[in-house]
Amino acid sequence: MSLKHGLLGLLTLRKSSGYDLSKLFQESLSFFWVANQSQIYRELDKMEDLGWVVSSKVEQDARPNKRVYGITKEGNLELIRWLKEENAEDLAVARNPLLMKLFFSGKVDREYSIALLKNYRKICEEARAEIAAEVKEIGDVPETAEKPAYWLYATEYSVRQYDFQIKWIDETIDRLEHLK
């Protein structure tokens, strides 16, 4: 359910086309939510059916025409409702292919698993670096005291999450190397 709400959130910043939202999403929410373009288009359709957004067609000459979305009163209410809602499932989504693989790694030589972990470590470090580099101002939002604070907390979480993973990987490699 969060994707729709993420889009509502972005639309409170400014009116946008599906394409715009897709870019915006990439620069801001993608650290903790993966969504691709076609998904965004579909969700926007449904959100319009729900009355959370309205769209208008904008003719362009040098580019394909676009459809620009804006959030409605109902959309705003829904966003606020969702923000206040305490939902246990917000924590339940968990799929970790790395752990799945590790769990069964007793079936292959240890060298392979160590190689895997080293590879993951590298990826983590790259991702961590990228976050720091890519976190941009989300456009020209008037800075209140609070909004940027929240943005900071959320992205910091991601950075620290990578730190946590790297630490765990190091320990696990170490333990594997010393397994007699």
Next chain:
Amino acid sequence: MSLKHGLLGLLTLRKSSGYDLSKLFQESLSFFWVANQSQIYRELDKMEDLGWVVSSKVEQDARPNKRVYGITKEGNLELIRWLKEENAEDLAVARNPLLMKLFFSGKVDREYSIALLKNYRKICEEARAEIAAEVKEIGDVPETAEKPAYWLYATEYSVRQYDFQIKWIDETIDRLEHLK
């Protein structure tokens, strides 16, 4: 892609019906992979098409008949192949509704966000406790030195992940409370 491989992994332990697998999954892999029963049935179908498993119907009188699956030679090869494969996407899956909510929490009174976080904290603690309690021996697998070690690493990850989250939540609550 991991679900099929998780099922292959479980099937190396013993032959099982969809129902059995669903239970087994719950007790073992569910800490880092969510899958529900119908998904498992569907995947088993496809895995049979792929030749990774074979099934035979078993008639029962007191219960509905069942279909018992066993892993094939090809299934085993595929499992091994997958275990050795270094796949960058194993780390890329990330959807965190809590962060999504937090990101936009500038739109509601701080009290609401603090309440949310406190709620998440409670859930984390419960989940953490549950893992310790629920991690069971996965049946009567002959203990090699390695297999249990990997199981330990994987479940430990989950425990520590909760510790990490709890710590972050505490810090974030604290920061929110001191935001002027």
Next chain:
DNA sequence: TGGGTCATGTAACCTGTTACATGATTAG
């Protein structure tokens, strides 16, 4: 004796992923 839960599974729907389409514009 009536409502849960166990043991088995199917069906329908919703969400996420991959692939494609098209006409400008930029880079090498």
Next chain:
DNA sequence: CTAATCATGTAACAGGTTACATGACCCA
């Protein structure tokens, strides 16, 4: 000049979620 990328989107398919079905057995 040719290949990549931008700017817009659609279509098809794969994977995940929710709801339902059925006949035993178990508990109060």
